[in-house]
Amino acid sequence: MQFVATEHQHRRLNPLNGQWVLVCPHRMQRPWSGQEEKPQLNEQPEFDPTNPLCPGVKRPNGIITERYDSTYVFDNDFPALLEQVPSPPASDDPLFQAAPARGNCRVMCFHPKSNLTLPTMSVMEIRAVIDEWIRQFNELSGKYAWVQIFENKGATMGCSNPHPHCQIWSCSFLPTEPQQKQERLRAYYATHDRPMLGDYMERELQRKERIVIENPDWLVVVPYWAIWPFETMLISRNNNKRINDLTDNQRHNLAVTIKQLTTKYDNLFKCSFPYSMGWHGAPTGPEHAHASSAHWTLHAIYYPPLLRSATVRKFMVGFELLAMAQRDLTPEQAAQRLRDSDGTKHYLSK
Amino acid sequence: MQFVATEHQHRRLNPLNGQWVLVCPHRMQRPWSGQEEKPQLNEQPEFDPTNPLCPGVKRPNGIITERYDSTYVFDNDFPALLEQVPSPPASDDPLFQAAPARGNCRVMCFHPKSNLTLPTMSVMEIRAVIDEWIRQFNELSGKYAWVQIFENKGATMGCSNPHPHCQIWSCSFLPTEPQQKQERLRAYYATHDRPMLGDYMERELQRKERIVIENPDWLVVVPYWAIWPFETMLISRNNNKRINDLTDNQRHNLAVTIKQLTTKYDNLFKCSFPYSMGWHGAPTGPEHAHASSAHWTLHAIYYPPLLRSATVRKFMVGFELLAMAQRDLTPEQAAQRLRDSDGTKHYLSK
Numbered sequence A, B: 001m002q003f004v005a006t007e008h009q010h011r012r013l014n015p016l017n018g019q020w021v022l023v024c025p026h027r028m029q030r031p032w033s034g035q036e037e038k039p040q041l042n043e044q045p046e047f048d049p050t051n052p053l054c055p056g057v058k059r060p061n062g063i064i065t066e067r068y069d070s071t072y073v074f075d076n077d078f079p080a081l082l083e084q085v086p087s088p089p090a091s092d093d094p095l096f097q098a099a100p101a102r103g104n105c106r107v108m109c110f111h112p113k114s115n116l117t118l119p120t121m122s123v124m125e126i127r128a129v130i131d132e133w134i135r136q137f138n139e140l141s142g143k144y145a146w147v148q149i150f151e152n153k154g155a156t157m158g159c160s161n162p163h164p165h166c167q168i169w170s171c172s173f174l175p176t177e178p179q180q181k182q183e184r185l186r187a188y189y190a191t192h193d194r195p196m197l198g199d200y201m202e203r204e205l206q207r208k209e210r211i212v213i214e215n216p217d218w219l220v221v222v223p224y225w226a227i228w229p230f231e232t233m234l235i236s237r238n239n240n241k242r243i244n245d246l247t248d249n250q251r252h253n254l255a256v257t258i259k260q261l262t263t264k265y266d267n268l269f270k271c272s273f274p275y276s277m278g279w280h281g282a283p284t285g286p287e288h289a290h291a292s293s294a295h296w297t298l299h300a301i302y303y304p305p306l307l308r309s310a311t312v313r314k315f316m317v318g319f320e321l322l323a324m325a326q327r328d329l330t331p332e333q334a335a336q337r338l339r340d341s342d343g344t345k346h347y348l349s350k
């Protein structure tokens, strides 16, 4: 029998973290009788006087959110990371190792209106979000080793506030995921003398099987090693290392690309498509300021949980938590469906 | 200021996989306005003629589930892993690596009655489950490198059928998690000449901060590096390497321990406590039959998602997926609450 990727289970390697994912496309045939998600629809009012992210509303700590008219950034009222905390005592026991963690958590509203999301915002408004990301990154990257910009979208992704916003958590240390990438990208560069993701894009552009969006500045693919059903990577084609390297034109095209990608997502299952997304680029802070970043390529990753419809998600549970990641459709099938999904007209627009 | 683990954020290292977790106990103070889970209550009928896991019911593929009266095992009708599949072609491109994956997926019912769960089953009935685990393991471990026994409990954990059951996925290869453990345990053994988890238990028994249940055969702790709020590890104290090493008496005590632990879980938030759990021990199959397993210690891991109540879970999303695991209360606080939770009388029993 000949191997057919869309029919036969196999494993694929993620060269960015050295982990394998189990691909089981034949599994899409099984019926689903488990938990159904509430489909996320755009049912927010434009302004909710009880929502602390809306302009002019008082937050639980008494501070009033400014009457902003574009983006708006403030320190998280319940930050996971604080700047001033004592360090845990050093331990020489390899089984009880603790390390300091200092940082800062910010909340960034995308727009004053609660009933908008990135795909329903204009390119100009998305551009304002990108500019704010870069302003924040410029400010925080001087001090912190890692500035994690991320958006949790939708209640299914643990988002506790429906107002369009993201978060920025800055860390005095390199967290696990970027640390692994740092090592793998560096090793690849040492061997091949080229950044891994540059080579990767080149091959994807030849193979054309996993491309979702392609323009002169950005490439969106469902990675060969994707874990989540409709996971994508949005990669800079200009050898940018960090988000603040982007030129005016690249920022504009990024806004266009984000609008397209998120519109495709929403149109796929006709819902406000949930996901967690975030930016990865070369580490920062005094520690990394003078280190080479030649091995890095700026990229964003989208992790959306939905699998079959607006209400049926993929659960990463027993086998996935205890053994390894497992996916049900192939990355090529997912890319095909995202290519076919309209990226220009949102299903809610007239 | 002096460091206080229950107040000050810090990182902890998991020596079993080399990954750090961010501990942010001060975060428990923040209000929650996000998604609420449906609390899982024991509302199943004893017998549901439409549930394919119930005795005598016809499954979607036409096969009739036997009229069993204890445990019952059958091949998953929609298996992720099949025995006979062609292998993907070899590739010399480091960015596009695929590997074969062969295996087998079984479903194992714990009891004929749909309205029972492990904590509401008798010790004798749980003992039957353990004996079946071992029978299955004996049968499958001769052929497969890894036999993953795992239970997804509750709709929140992706469980698509409320009948008490677990799954057994056997793999022709070592999946990511066990592979990492294999390497770390082996390295520790090479340096210290003792199994890591043996040393770990010794220290936990001295420190007494994270113990949930202790008896001559089994130790249950919230690991120092736990990720999920009420994560626990159930570890063999008898230097067992695999589940089929257990003596009659150790199996009996295991049944007692499982009943106690799951009763504590249910009593904590007065609900049928969701979790994913599974067994880890020395690898198997022809490939590992003659390798030393001295570095291994048999253990089970419980990953429960709930954080604050029966309806508020911890979401592992943006920062966790893109940067690193993050937890809100300390493992010591979680252990204290599980110690205080009654392990003898289930909240539903009269």
Ligand SMILES: O=P(O)(O)O[C@H]1O[C@H](CO)[C@@H](O)[C@H](O)[C@H]1O
Binding pocket: A034, A314, A315, A316, A317, A318, A319, A320, A326, B152, B157, B158, B159, B160
């Ligand atoms: O086979 P089940 O119980 O329907 O499926 C459940 O467990 C599997 C193994 O952890 C997961 O891959 C699925 O996402 C989950 O819904």
Ligand SMILES: O=P(O)(O)O[C@H]1O[C@H](CO)[C@@H](O)[C@H](O)[C@H]1O
Binding pocket: A152, A157, A158, A159, A160, B034, B314, B315, B316, B317, B318, B319, B320, B326
């Ligand atoms: O800060 P939020 O949006 O309330 O919280 C959300 O994102 C955080 C960062 O990914 C997670 O730790 C939380 O579990 C999640 O609910």
